[in-house]
Structures are given as structure tokens and as C-alpha cells.
Amino acid sequence: MLKQVLRKISRRFRTSKPVTIDSIIATASGFEVAGWYDTAQVSSVSLIDISGKDVEAEIESVARPDVIQATGKHGQGFHILSAAGNDLSQFHLSIELTNGKRTSVALSGATAAVAQRLDFSPTEDVHDGLVGKLEFAVYTDKHVFVSGWLLDNNSIDSIAISDSSGKALTAKATILRYGRKDVADAFKGTLGVSSAGLAVLFELEQPGEIPAKLYVDLNVDDVTHRIKVADVFNGVSDPLTSIKRVLGPWKPGNRNHLLKADELILPVLYELFPADKLAKAQSIQFGHIPASPKASVIIPLYGRIDFMRFQLSNFNRHKSLDDYDIIYVLDDPSLRGKALRLAKEMHKILGISFRLLLLSENMGFGKANNIGVAHAKSDNLILLNSDILPSDSSWADELITVLNDKSDAGLVGARLLFEDGSMQHDGMVPMHVSEYPGLLFNDHPGKGWPVTLSPHKAELAECPLVTAACVAIKTSLYNELGGFDPAYVLGDFEDSDLCLKAIKAGKVNYIRRDTVLYHLERQSQNLVEAGDWKHKVTLLNAITFNNRWADNLAELFSLGKEVNR
Amino acid sequence: MKKVLFISHGHPELSKGGAEVASWNLFKALQEQGCECLYVARTGDSSHGGSTFSARADDQVMLHTQMGDWFTLSAGNVKHLFDDLGALVKQFSPDVIHIHHYAHMGIEILPALRQAAPEAKIVFTLHEFMAICMHNGQMVKKRSLKLCYKATPADCHDCFPQHSPGDFFLRHSYLLDQFAHVDCFISPSQFLAERYIEWGIERHKMNVIENVLPDFHAVAPRPLAEGGKRSKFAFFGQVNPYKGIDVLLEAFLRLPDETRAQVSLDIHGANLDKQTGDLQEKVASLLEQLRGTVSMRGAYEPHQLPSLLAECDWVIIPSIWWENSPVVIQEAIAHGRPLIGSNIGGMKEKIEGKAGLTFDARSSSSLAHAIEQAMEPHCFDHWQTQLEPPFDSLAKQINVLDSLFLD
Numbered sequence: 001m002l003k004q005v006l007r008k009i010s011r012r013f014r015t016s017k018p019v020t021i022d023s024i025i026a027t028a029s030g031f032e033v034a035g036w037y038d039t040a041q042v043s044s045v046s047l048i049d050i051s052g053k054d055v056e057a058e059i060e061s062v063a064r065p066d067v068i069q070a071t072g073k074h075g076q077g078f079h080i081l082s083a084a085g086n087d088l089s090q091f092h093l094s095i096e097l098t099n100g101k102r103t104s105v106a107l108s109g110a111t112a113a114v115a116q117r118l119d120f121s122p123t124e125d126v127h128d129g130l131v132g133k134l135e136f137a138v139y140t141d142k143h144v145f146v147s148g149w150l151l152d153n154n155s156i157d158s159i160a161i162s163d164s165s166g167k168a169l170t171a172k173a174t175i176l177r178y179g180r181k182d183v184a185d186a187f188k189g190t191l192g193v194s195s196a197g198l199a200v201l202f203e204l205e206q207p208g209e210i211p212a213k214l215y216v217d218l219n220v221d222d223v224t225h226r227i228k229v230a231d232v233f234n235g236v237s238d239p240l241t242s243i244k245r246v247l248g249p250w251k252p253g254n255r256n257h258l259l260k261a262d263e264l265i266l267p268v269l270y271e272l273f274p275a276d277k278l279a280k281a282q283s284i285q286f287g288h289i290p291a292s293p294k295a296s297v298i299i300p301l302y303g304r305i306d307f308m309r310f311q312l313s314n315f316n317r318h319k320s321l322d323d324y325d326i327i328y329v330l331d332d333p334s335l336r337g338k339a340l341r342l343a344k345e346m347h348k349i350l351g352i353s354f355r356l357l358l359l360s361e362n363m364g365f366g367k368a369n370n371i372g373v374a375h376a377k378s379d380n381l382i383l384l385n386s387d388i389l390p391s392d393s394s395w396a397d398e399l400i401t402v403l404n405d406k407s408d409a410g411l412v413g414a415r416l417l418f419e420d421g422s423m424q425h426d427g428m429v430p431m432h433v434s435e436y437p438g439l440l441f442n443d444h445p446g447k448g449w450p451v452t453l454s455p456h457k458a459e460l461a462e463c464p465l466v467t468a469a470c471v472a473i474k475t476s477l478y479n480e481l482g483g484f485d486p487a488y489v490l491g492d493f494e495d496s497d498l499c500l501k502a503i504k505a506g507k508v509n510y511i512r513r514d515t516v517l518y519h520l521e522r523q524s525q526n527l528v529e530a531g532d533w534k535h536k537v538t539l540l541n542a543i544t545f546n547n548r549w550a551d552n553l554a555e556l557f558s559l560g561k562e563v564n565r
Numbered sequence: 566m567k568k569v570l571f572i573s574h575g576h577p578e579l580s581k582g583g584a585e586v587a588s589w590n591l592f593k594a595l596q597e598q599g600c601e602c603l604y605v606a607r608t609g610d611s612s613h614g615g616s617t618f619s620a621r622a623d624d625q626v627m628l629h630t631q632m633g634d635w636f637t638l639s640a641g642n643v644k645h646l647f648d649d650l651g652a653l654v655k656q657f658s659p660d661v662i663h664i665h666h667y668a669h670m671g672i673e674i675l676p677a678l679r680q681a682a683p684e685a686k687i688v689f690t691l692h693e694f695m696a697i698c699m700h701n702g703q704m705v706k707k708r709s710l711k712l713c714y715k716a717t718p719a720d721c722h723d724c725f726p727q728h729s730p731g732d733f734f735l736r737h738s739y740l741l742d743q744f745a746h747v748d749c750f751i752s753p754s755q756f757l758a759e760r761y762i763e764w765g766i767e768r769h770k771m772n773v774i775e776n777v778l779p780d781f782h783a784v785a786p787r788p789l790a791e792g793g794k795r796s797k798f799a800f801f802g803q804v805n806p807y808k809g810i811d812v813l814l815e816a817f818l819r820l821p822d823e824t825r826a827q828v829s830l831d832i833h834g835a836n837l838d839k840q841t842g843d844l845q846e847k848v849a850s851l852l853e854q855l856r857g858t859v860s861m862r863g864a865y866e867p868h869q870l871p872s873l874l875a876e877c878d879w880v881i882i883p884s885i886w887w888e889n890s891p892v893v894i895q896e897a898i899a900h901g902r903p904l905i906g907s908n909i910g911g912m913k914e915k916i917e918g919k920a921g922l923t924f925d926a927r928s929s930s931s932l933a934h935a936i937e938q939a940m941e942p943h944c945f946d947h948w949q950t951q952l953e954p955p956f957d958s959l960a961k962q963i964n965v966l967d968s969l970f971l972d
Contacts, residue, residue, distance in 0.1 A: 039727065063726070074727040309637065310735040313742040345643050349673050351680070387731065389738055419718045419734035520731030 018042045019095055020075075024107060030082040033093065033107065036064045036075040041098055047080055048094040048104060055091060057082040130220060131187075132196070136231040138242050139210040140271035144170065144202040146216060146229060147249045149183045153192030158219040161202050162226075163211045170202040174263040178254065199249040201264045210234075239272040243489075246272075247536045258436060261543050269540055273364065275486035280360040281329075281371050286343060287353025289377055293325035295400050295472065296376030299384045300329045300368040305339045307386035309346055316350040318393040325377045326354035328386075331368035333360060365491030366484030369468075373483060376475050380404070385469040387520040388416070398515045399472035402460060410507030411473050411499055413466025415451075415458070416519035422448045424519045426456060427511045428465035428496060430553045439542050440553055442496050456513050463511035464503060464556055468495030469519050473502075481505060490534075492541040500549050503556070566599045567966065570659035570685075572674065574666035576606035576621060581867075583892050584692040587753070587776040588665035594777050594959050596624075603657050605650070607670050617649035626653070632669050636728060637739055638696070640671025647677045654681035661966055662687045664747075668695060672743045679746040686969040689747040691757055693889055696740045697764050699725055699733075703807055703886045704760070710806070710885065712909065712926075716764070741765045749969055751962075753890035754911040772965050775955040776890060783901035784875045786949060795945035796828040798905075798936065799877035801865075801893045804837040806844055809883035809907065814851035815929035816883075816936060817858055824937060825858055830881075833873055835864035874900040879939050882906040882916075885927050890915060895955060903948035905935050921948045 018041040025032045037045060047055040057080050064077035082091070088108040095103045132150030139145070144161055154177050161170045180197035187193045200216075214229040235242040250265055251257045301308060308328060315321040330339045336358050343356045357372060369383055380400050390396075395414065402412045416425035423446045431443035442465065446454050468484075481501045484494040499509050553559065571592045577585040589604070596602045604625045612619045612629040619627045628650060633641035640646050654662070662685050667674050678687055695702030697716045704713040707724035718730035718737070728736075750766055752758035753776045762768050787797065804810050810832070817830055837848060852859055865873060874880070880897040882888070887910025894915045897904050906912035907926035917923045922939055925931035938944055 306637075307735070309639075310739050313739050317742040317745050348643055348647050349676050389735065419731050518734065520729075520734060522731075 018097065018103075019045060019093065019105065021093070021105075021107075024088065029086070030084050031086045031088065031107075032082075033080040034078070036077040037095070039074045039076050039098075042076075042095055043098050044096045045078055045080070046094045046096075047082055047084075048092050049084075049090055050092060052092075052094075052104075054094075055082060055084050057084070130218070130223075130225045130227075132198075132227070134198075134216055134227050134229045136233060136245060137210075137214050137229045138233045138235045138245050138268070139214075140235040140268055141207045142204055142271060143268045144204065144210060144214070145235075145246050145268050146198075146200045146202065146214075147245075148198050148229075149180055149196040150198050150218075150220075151183075151187060151190055151193060151196055152218075152220045154195045155192075155220055156218055157222070158217075159200060159202075160217050162215055162217055164213055164215065168217075169205055169210075171205045172203040174201045174260065176200070176249070176257065176260050176264055178249070178251065178257065197249060199264060201268060203267075235268065235272050243269060243272050243537065244533045247533045250536060252536060252539045253435060255437075258439075258539075261540060262547070265540060266543065269489055269537075270487065273486075273489045277361065277363065277367070277486075279363050279367075279371065281375070282358040282360075283375060284340065284343070284356045284358065285353075286347035286355070287351070289325050289353065289355070290323050293378040294323050295380035295382050295396065295403075296325040296327055296373070296378040296475070297321060297382045297384055297396070298327050298329065298369055298372035298376065299386050300331050300365055300372065301335075301339065301386050302331045302362075302365070302368075303335075304386065305330070305332070305335050305342060308339070308342055310389060311386065312346045312350055312352050312354065314389055314391075316352045318390065320390055320393045320396050321352075324382075324396060326352075327357060327372050327375055328354060329357045329359065329368045329372040331359055331363055331365070333358070333362060364486065364489065366488055366494040367486045370483040370486070373475065373478055379475045380472065381475050381478055382470070382472045383468050385519065387522065388470050389518040389520065391516070391518060395515050395517055398512055399470075402510055402512060403472050403474055406508075406510070408506075408508045409474070410477065410502030410505075410509045411466050411471050412509070413463065413471045413511040414515040414517055415454075415511065415513045416467070416469060416517055417451070418448070419518060419520055421451070423451055423454060424521055425467045425469065426454050426513065427461075427463040428467060430465070430557055430559065436539065436542070439539075439546050440550060440559075441542055442493070454513070458514040458516075460510055460512050460514070462508055464509055465496050465499045466509055466511050468498070469521070470517055471495070473498075477502065477505075477507065487544050488541045489537055492538050493545040497545060497549065500552055500556075504552070566601065567660040568601045568658065569595055569603075569661045569663055569966075570654060570657055570682075571602060571604045572662065572664040572666070572670075572678070573604065573606045574668045574670060576604075576608065576625070576627065578621075579606075579608070583776075583889070584665045584690070586867075586892055587690065587692070588663070590777045590779050591663065591959075591962060593779065595962075598959075598963065603659070605653075609669065617645050618653065628670065630670055632671060636699070636732070637736055638667060638672040640673045643671075643673065643677075646671060646674050647680065650674070651677055651681035654678060658682070659685050661685060661969070663690070664688070665690045666692065672696075672740055675743045675746040686748045686966075687746060688749045688751060688966070688969070689744070690751040690753070691761055691889070692753075694757070694760060694887075696744070697760060699728075699736075705807065705886045712885075712887070737765070749965060751965065754914050756887065756910045756914050757889045772961075774961045774965065775958045776892060776895060777958045777962060778892075778895055778899055778955070781896070781899040781954070782871070783899070783952075783954075784871055786901065786945070787875065787878055789942060793942070794827055794940040795878035795942055796940050797831075797877045798828065798879050798881055798939075799831045799833060799873065800881050800883075801833045801870075801873075801896075802882070802891070804832065804834045804848070805840055807884060807886045808834075809885045809927070810837075811844070811847055811851065812885065812927055812929050812932060813881060813883045814848065814855060814859065816932035817855055818851060819929055819933040820936065824940070828858060828936065828940065830855075830859045831862050831873075831877065832859065833862045833865050837861075870896060871900055874902050877902065878945055879921070880904045881932075881936075882912055883924075883926075883932060884912060886910075888912050894920070898952045899954040901949065901952060903939075903945060903952065905932070905939055920952055 019037040021035040023034045047057040049055050060079045062077035064075040091107045092104040134148035137146045159173050160168050162168050176199040177195040178197040179194045183196040184193050214232050216227050218225045399412050403409050418424045426446045428442045430440040485497050488494045573588040575585045577589040592604050605628050608627045630645040631641040633639045662678050693702035694704045698704045700707050718733040721733040722730040750771045752773050755773050758771050758773050802808050880902050889911045898920050903921035904916050905922045906916040908923035909926045922935045924935040
């Protein structure tokens with residue numbers, strides 16, 4: 001009986017939320033709800049009122065390939081457009097479950113993780129004749145980011161934040177003015193409406209707590225206006241939502257915005273994702289670690305923990321890692337239980353030995369690797385992505401041989417293929433993208449080509465830049481170089497950064513094009529299709545990368561002087 | 566004599582799928598040869614006291630377990646396979662494990678059996694394309710129902726957009742990992758064997774052996790009156806879209822009126838009520854138009870087969886999927902009835918030039934033409950006298966078992 005009760009309880013906790021609401025946006029006559037549901041649990045959604053009656057709405061299904069990539073769940077996206085008024089307290093989302101049952105969620109209060117969106121009608125405030133609104137602020141220990149709009153004809157003389165007593169809190173302000181379509185539409189013909197958008201990063205005089213009510217003092221045409229910020233958010237309490245908010249107004253496709261990133265966005269990004277953030281790592285061992293492993297293989301897991309099943313099964317069939325120290329690093333605390341269950345199951349099925357490190361916080365790709373390396377038993381490392389699948393028994397030995405034979409070896413990469421056999425990685429080179437002049441990105445020449453078209457022979461060759469999706473390096477060198485730099489947020493550019501650090505330390509990086517593995521790379525963000533926040537984070541990482549290495553890259557690859565940023 | 570453990574995903578007394586029946590017939594045949602055999606069949610019912618096993622007879626154990634993930638074909642309960650079945654296998658200590666399916670149990674049953682019996686030879690009989698094709702192992706495109714010639718990650722993703730091409734690549738790799746525990750594969754058709762070899766199973770492990778049939782006796786051709794036609798046709802099998810029931814009925818509708826007045830078709834099969842509304846409506850409308858020509862005879866028991874076959878001249882197998890080696894083909898041949906079958910896959914292999922006529926798969930006009938041809942007594946006699954039942958299947962099975970212990 002007790003067992004049954006316990007089982008029931010644990011089952012309840014195991015079921016995850018069936019529907020995720022990404023955003024609810026008010027429209028002129030109603031609202032739009034966007035989100036997705038897990039098709040394993042939900043068959044459809046619709047709109048009802050509080051008495052349970054159906055409400056007329058346009059319901060559109062949208063593909064959400066991002067959901068499975070991020071969560072492993074089969075997400076069906078939806079957009080619901082209702083013109084039945086915008087008092088959210090009157091409506092519920094009705095959810096039909098695959099087990100035939102129905103449930104519902106209230107729409108009011110469902111918007112905790114709403115990304116900042118600009119396509120709503122601006123509500124205006126008037127402050128002593130100055131029309132505008134300061135919509136929100138995100139604060140960190142040292143900064144306050146404020147976003148809004150003002151019809152001041154771009155004539156702010158000074159701007160500062162003060163507390164309710166009028167005491168100034170900020171020392172320095174970086175201001176970005178830009179066009180906002182919603183404001184321009186609503187106030188057509190008003191002078192200066194084309195630069196009504198306002199984003200400001202304030203540096204706090206004294207680091208520390210911010211009062212709940214925040215006032216911005218604006219000096220326009222010798223008149224001081226004191227405007228209250230509508231919503232004030234504590235940035236570090238939810239860094240991901242916060243960075244989405246901060247990035248909302250930032251339009252990197254606009255050169256002005258791109259140039260302002262260093263002052264306006266990067267300081268708060270670094271604070272939201274601090275390089276010195278710590279996590280506890282709980283190590284769980286399955287089987288035995290070899291006494292002197294040929295290498296420690298570090299594999300971070302995020303979202304798709306099921307990759308562990310396929311990889312371990314592959315290692316086991318080909319006996320490719322029998323004398324290796326395999327360390328999975330779960331960088332996704334919400335999946336601890338599931339990952340642990342899967343690890344136990346795979347150990348039982350395969351009998352293969354490995355360790356699973358459970359991190360107490362989501363640390364990002366670079367730091368997750370660094371933590372994994374701290375647990376390494378071998379002086380050789382192989383850093384491996386979880387969506388890499390080898391196809392033979394010798395790949396790991398081949399990479400380690402280079403480390404052991406070449407005393408100058410820095411990083412040693414491999415040739416990587418997509419599942420259709422075309423090239424994913426054959427070495428990287430820096431490239432310019434016309435949309436973002438002056439910035440260098442990593443290019444994978446030959447991506448998607450048949451291997452037969454590679455200009456390179458299937459052999460060991462020098463290659464300054466290799467991907468960290470699969471790379472070998474001496475543990476001592478990795479540590480000497482400081483590992484992956486945590487300044488890159490959520491995983492970008494840390495591999496090329498590490499490559500360049502190794503070169504700077506006098507090492508030579510190699511690629512073994514005769515060592516071939518599959519890399520089921522998730523659909524990477526398209527650099528030219530701007531707009532979403534993840535893409536913007538990539539750009540910010542690119543800026544960090546360029547700030548550090550643009551000169552070295554120009555020298556290393558004999559790049560002509562491009563237009564400066 | 567060797568100890569042989571059988572694993573089947575169902576018990577033939579409870580579910581009459583091709584794999585269940587084939588494994589059962591081999592089980593009985595090897596028992597008669599003096600082998601000590603244990604038949605383990607999976608069931609979805611709950612057992613007494615929540616135990617993993619129950620018994621159906623001293624030599625027949627029911628395994629109560631379920632699937633966890635139909636994408637990776639993974640077990641729903643690893644303990645059932647590795648601990649519980651593992652202990653049972655260790656106790657029985659087989660020389661050979663004859664496994665006929667992993668469905669409803671999990672592909673990890675292969676490593677579980679290997680762990681429990683490291684020295685035993687694992688023989689796996691393939692019955693359809695489940696490992697290759699996510700679409701119920703049919704190798705028919707999901708939406709268009711077109712024939713599929715090769716499963717590639719990109720094409721599979723096209724049928725199942727919720728799974729990325731990369732996921733299909735991983736699925737393929739994972740299933741091959743588990744199949745690596747098998748010492749010997751048996752395929753009842755060359756066609757199926759070739760598809761699996763192309764997919765990644767080593768050719769040297771593959772053996773093509775027709776399913777073993779229980780004792781059977783040929784049934785003499787139906788007596789024909791002077792000038793009579795071979796006009797009685799029969800269909801045996803599930804009434805579902807893959808079995809081509811609509812193609813079959815349309816073909817009869819296409820026959821010229823005076824021909825149709827002479828022919829009859831008996832449909833021995835069930836489950837029309839379990840099909841989609843569209844198919845039910847289509848079949849109902851065709852049946853209405855074929856009133857007097859077609860009879861729906863319903864499900865049948867195996868022991869009724871000889872008498873049902875005796876009533877007819879020809880057996881028609883109009884499947885729109887490839888098939889492997891449908892039991893109905895072997896049974897028709899064994900009982901002395903020629904066939905008309907689709908000219909694809911296992912049907913083409915087993916019928917063309919050997920046991921009757923073939924027609925362009927999915928073409929009701931081609932089938933109608935074949936029916937008209939088949940009515941001529943000389944055509945029937947030509948094929949009827951050529952029929953060669955697979956008498957040697959059991960000997961081949963035993964040969965393969967013996968060869969496994971040679972090295």
C-alpha cells in the first residue's frame with residue numbers, strides 16, 4: 001500500500017508541464033497567445049472562458065523544431081489569436097490530453113517568462129508635457145538597464161536614476177536611441193518620432209540593492225522630468241529571461257546598435273552570466289575507472305540527455321573507450337533525475353563504466369567542460385559533444401597518439417560528418433559576414449559537401465582552428481591555458497578562443513582528417529537571419545572574441561585589413 | 566540434444582501474427598526432434614501478484630512486460646529483461662536462443678539475453694522491417710503510402726517530421742549496436758534479407774530459410790464440371806489498407822459483367838471494424854456494388870484452413886506493401902492452391918515463375934486482367950502442378966543450428 005502511494009507521488013513529480021506558454025501579447029481587440037505543447041501528453045489546445053465555454057479564436061499550428069532541440073520533447077507550436085477583449089482574467093487555455101482527459105490553465109499570471117516583444121500598441125504616459133514610457137528596468141549588482149520610448153525629439157541633455165528621496169544612484173549612462181515601429185505608427189507625424197526608442201545602461205554609483213520603485217531623472221530642454229519605470233526586474237534571479245529582455249531593444253543588424261554593444265549590452269551580459277559563478281558537482285560512478293586511462297573523455301549534456309544512450313551503446317559495441325575515463329557532465333539541473341535513471345539503465349544494459357557529474361547550476365558549455373576536466377584522471381583529454389557518434393573502434397586512440405607523439409601538439413581535432421555523410425567540420429577559418437562588417441566569425445569550409453570534394457587529404461595536418469565538438473588536448477596544457485573562457489555565454493567561440501590561446505603559448509594545433517566521426521549538429525543559428533535572442537547572444541560572443549583576437553587572426557590568416565567596426 | 570529457448574512477442578494462441586505462428590511451428594518441430602525447448606511469449610496483461618512471469622504450460626512461459634519507447638524500440642522495464650528474464654535464462658541454460666521479435670519487450674532484450682547466456686548462440690528471425698522503418702516496419706511512405714526503397718535519415722524525417730534526420734541516424738546506429746549480439750539471422754525471404762544487409766547486418770550472418778509449417782496435406786483441386794472455369798478466388802488475412810483489400814475489390818468491379826457473373830471471392834479475415842472510417846466506407850461501398858460476387862467470411866482458425874482452401878481455386882494476395890514471406894503463401898502452396906500476388910518484395914519472390922501469377926502492385930486493372938487469365942483451366946493446371954511446398958525448411962533450420970556449433 002505504502003509502495004503504491006509512493007509510486008503515485010513520484011509519478012506525479014515526474015510528469016512535466018504539458019503546455020508551455022511563451023508569450024501573451026495584447027492586441028487592439030484581444031490578445032495573442034504563443035506557445036507549444038508536448039505531443040506525448042497533449043493532443044490539442046483551445047480557448048475557453050472562465051465558465052468553460054468555447055471562445056472563438058483563430059488557432060494556428062506552427063512547427064517548433066527548437067523545442068525538440070532544446071528539450072528532446074516533440075513540441076507542437078501554436079498561435080491563438082482572439083478578438084474577444086483583452087481582460088486575461090476572463091480566459092483559460094483548454095488543454096486536451098492524449099489520455100482523453102481535459103485540463104485548463106488560467107491565462108492571467110501565465111506570462112512569467114515572457115520575452116520582451118515590441119509589437120504591441122505602446123501605452124503612453126505623460127510627464128510634464130513629455131510623452132513617453134519607461135517600460136522596464138533590469139538591474140544587476142553594478143548596472144541598471146532601462147528600456148522605453150520618449151517623444152523628446154532626441155534631445156536628452158542628461159539622464160540618471162535616483163531613489164524616492166531623489167538621491168542619485170548612477171554615475172554613468174550609455175544611451176541608445178532608435179526607431180520603434182509601434183511608436184512611429186501610433187504617433188505618425190510627431191517631430192523626432194523616428195528615434196523615440198530609448199535603451200540606457202546605467203552604471204551604479206554603489207553596487208548593491210535597487211529600490212523597488214525606480215525613477216529616472218531626465219533633463220530635456222532644461223526641464224527635469226522624473227519618470228517612474230513601469231516594471232523593475234531583478235536580473236540575476238532569472239538570467240535567461242533577463243538577457244532576453246535586455247536584448248529585445250538591441251537590433252544588431254543596425255550598425256549603431258552593433259557599435260554600442262560593448263558599452264550597452266556586454267557589461268550586463270557578463271554580470272548575468274558571471275565568469276566566476278560556481279556550481280557543486282556531484283560525481284556518480286558506474287563501474288570502475290581504469291587505473292591509468294588513456295584519456296579522460298569529457299562530454300557535457302544539456303537538454304538532450306538521450307544522446308547518452310546512443311553514445312554509450314556505440315562506445316560499447318566498438319570497444320573504442322575501454323581503457324578510457326568517460327565523464328558525462330550534466331549541465332541541466334532540471335534533468336538530474338532523468339539523467340541518473342538513464343545512466344543506471346545504460347550501465348545495466350551495456351555494463352560500460354563511466355561517471356556522471358551532476359551540476360547544481362546550469363553553467364554553460366565552457367564551464368561545464370572545465371568542471372569535467374577538474375575531475376579528469378588522465379593527463380590526456382578528449383572533449384566531446386554529446387551529439388557526436390563515432391563509427392569505429394580506433395578514433396580515440398588515433399587522437400591520443402598525436403598528443404603523445406607530437407610534443408608541440410596543442411589541440412587535435414578530427415574530421416566530422418553530418419548524418420548524410422557530408423562534411424560538418426574539416427577545420428575552421430575566420431570569415432567576415434557582410435551583415436556585420438568588421439566582425440570575424442568561424443567558418444567551416446566545405447560544410448555540407450561530399451568528403452570527396454575536400455581540398456585536404458585524409459591525414460594529419462596543421463590546422464590553427466578546430467572545433468571543440470571533438471578535440472584532444474593534454475590536461476596539463478588545458479589547465480595552463482585556463483581551459484575554456486567563461487566569458488562566452490551559453491557556448492560559442494570558446495573553442496576557437498582556446499585554439500588561439502594554445503598558439504599564443506607556442507603550440508601547434510592539428511586536425512586528423514583520417515579520423516572521422518559523425519556530428520549531428522543541431523541546426524545552427526543562421527547568422528544572417530537576425531532577430532531571435534540566441535542569435536544576438538552569438539553576436540555578443542563574437543564581439544568578445546573579436547575584442548580579444550581580431551589582431552592575432554589577421555596575422556595568422558594574413559587577412560587584409562577589413563573595415564573596422 | 567540441444568536446449569533451445571524461444572522468445573516471441575506474443576503467444577500464437579492469443580495473437581496470430583506471422584512471427585508468433587512461425588516461432589511456434591519451429592518450437593513444436595524442434596520439440597519433436599527431441600530438443601528441450603522452452604517458449605517464452607510476451608503478454609501485456611498483468612500477472613498474478615505483479616510477478617514478471619506466469620505459465621501457460623510447463624514449456625510455455627508468459628513474460629509480462631512492455632515497451633518504453635517506440636522510436637528507439639527501447640524496453641519499458643529494463644529490470645524485467647536483465648534481472649527477471651536473465652535469471653530464468655540462466656536457470657534454463659540454453660545452448661541456443663531463438664528470438665523472433667523484440668516488439669513490446671524492447672531491443673535491449675538482445676544484450677539482456679547475451680548477458681544471461683554468454684555462451685549461447687543467439688538466432689534472430691526477421692519478420693518485417695521494423696528496425697529499418699519507423700512506419701510499422703512497412704517501408705511504405707507515411708502520408709503518400711508510396712513504396713519506400715531505402716530508409717535514409719532525411720527520408721525518414723520526411724515521414725516523421727517530429728524526429729530530425731540526426732535522430733534517425735542515432736536510431737539506426739543504436740539498433741545495429743543491439744543486433745551485434747546476434748550470432749545468426751534467419752530471413753524467410755531473400756528480399757527481406759537483402760534489405761537488412763543493405764541496412765547494416767553482416768552478410769555472413771544472414772541465412773534465408775522459409776518458415777517451418779506444421780504437417781499439412783495437399784488438397785485436390787476442386788472438381789470442375791465440363792467447360793467450367795477456375796472461378797473461385799479467396800483472400801486470407803487482415804482487412805487493412807496494407808493488405809490491398811480495396812485494390813482487390815476494385816479489380817473484381819472492373820471485370821466485364823459476364824465474367825463477374827461467373828466468379829466469386831471469399832474474404833477470410835477480420836478487423837475491418839478497426840480500420841479508419843475512410844477505408845471502412847470505401848470497402849462498404851465496394852462490397853455493396855459487388856453484392857453476389859464477394860462474401861465476407863470473417864476470421865478463421867488454423868484448423869479450418871484446409872477446408873477453406875478446398876473451396877477455392879486461387880488465393881489472391883494483393884498487398885500494397887512489400888511483405889516478407891506471408892504465411893498464407895506457404896500455406897496455399899502446401900495445400901495445393903496457386904496464387905495471384907503483387908509483383909513486389911516477398912510476394913514476387915515466392916510466386917513469380919513458381920506458384921502462380923503476379924500483377925502490377927496496386928493496379929486493380931492489372932489484377933483484373935490476372936483474374937481473367939487465371940479462370941482458364943489450363944492456366945490453373947499449369948501452376949497447380951508446379952507447386953513445391955517448402956519441405957526442407959526444418960532440415961535447413963537444423964543445419965544452421967548445427968553449423969553454429971562447428972567452430
